[in-house]
Amino acid sequence: MADKPIQGEKRMFMTGNEVCAYAALAANVDVMYGYPITPQNEIMHYWTRLAPKHNRTFLQTEDEISAGFTTCGGVMSGKRCFTATAGPGNTLMQEAMSMAEMMRIPAVFIIQQRGGPSTATVIYSQQEVTMTCFGANGEGLRVVYSTSSHQELFDYTIKSFNVAWKYRFPTFVLGDGYQAKMRESVTIYDPEARGIQMVDTYPLVGLPGMPGVDRDPAHLRNTYNTEEELYEVVKDLVDAYEKMAPEIVEHSTMECDDADVVILCHGIVSRAAIEAVRNLRAAGVKAGFFRPITLRPFAKDALRPIAEKAKKLLIVESSQGQFAKIVTDALYGLTTPMETIFKPGLGITSDEIVNKVKAMI
């Protein structure tokens, strides 16, 4: 066996896309399937340089539809596989993602959000929240980690493979073009050196033994004949998802206990919000911050008491309310006043948040 790609720990200064490639390598990923689209290209670039040295493989497919479905095929063969995409590519890949939901295929998808709708920009947005969480004809039975830093890109890419294979739901690392292209410091590590055991993978097809003699054949399908038959299947999927949810749901908070205004955001916008809370606190304003790390499942139970206690809420996001829809759904019935900063496809600074909060009190 080839040497471990990362021995122990290493402090590095690199782009987010490079971080994702190293994380996949460290997570013992076998195959990446992918199709070029900005801003995720360098995940493929680094993977194709690193993978052959460690007996891992890559296939550049004809489009994102194919990248999604080859990934599903590879996973059903029992290998740790992933793909990465963005924007219109995420749109095309929804079809494979819905098959992964229905058939419990533990595929991992890295999404580096770019501007939308349509081709838009190749740079940045948080406009793929609805699509990544609830896309395609399905019920959003997906795990979605919204990362905010290179360290999180590394940590949660590794975690995604373990969550996917432990619970068998498609799992997403939701980054963005800023995280993809920016360079910053990160500690990359061998998961084992941190006591992280990679969850074993296993084939869903191509099992040992003669089917029909030694065992039943694996007959995997996503088509059903009657409403009742489908209802039972989807109910089981939802039950399994809801059983998993409390075990994996994640969020983080800052200074929420006595906060008059709680800022709600996710992903890279959290960094502006953290800075804003620091500045506001320094100015004597009681501001706090709540950030879901998993957008699916959503930390509803953790958020509700905080939102109930706060005098006001401020939702901040680089889209026209996609995140706000998830939040308001979770807060149904509460009457805490809520204001928003919606900047579709645009970055948000701490100053904007500070000024807004000051205007709210």
Add this chain to the structure above:
Amino acid sequence: MTVATVLEPKMPKCWRQETKPHKFCPGCGHGDILKALGTAIDELGIQDRVVFGCDIGCSLLSWDLFNCDSIQTHHGRTTPVMTGVKRARPDRICIAYMGDGGGYAIGSQHLVNAASRNEKILVIVANNVQYGMTGGQMAPTTLPGMKTETSPYGRDPESTGNPTLGPEMVAAITPDSAYVARGTMANLRQLTQMFKKALQNQIDGNGFSFVEALSACPTNWRTNAAKTWEFVEKEMTKYFKVGELKAPAKKEGQ
């Protein structure tokens, strides 16, 4: 005293008896084509290594037909799923089974690119010149002048082009190590041989294998048995020539 004689229906060993009779309409070509495929799998002794993938459309009804590990995928997406399976597990023998809509319309980009990359899988397209499961719409393969639900006055090549020639296209874009043929449900012995050669080509690790099988859909064609056979044997073959287009030379010692 009369002794009842129960005739066991003759079916390939790799067919799953528990799921028979199969789900296809009476007179449908899928059953015959899949019988030929089953015979080829039996004769090559590869049942335990096969991963069978089927598409959307009537081909999906084969999802539990074999005693082989099987994946029913999405419309047109069987080729990439089986590509993914094969790339991750090269020791498996992967078969992507679909209709002409899946192969030549919604999944054509996958077929073209899998063929160009010379993926070591077998793609089988059952060509019955229309969409069966959705109720008889025009397909890329619908013959000129033929009436379907979406070409009720007959297919006009002027506005909808000529029928897609799948094996000819695949033969044009694959290297010599590919196997490409068109068979027919009207000659199952020949079709079985084609499947055997196509599978052997994959077993040998040579390259892409592609077999189109002319098929029948009396339900949507609204034809009786005689008319159905006449159409498959006489009308379809005027446009779709049956035979091998590409057969790699046998390797030394085989």
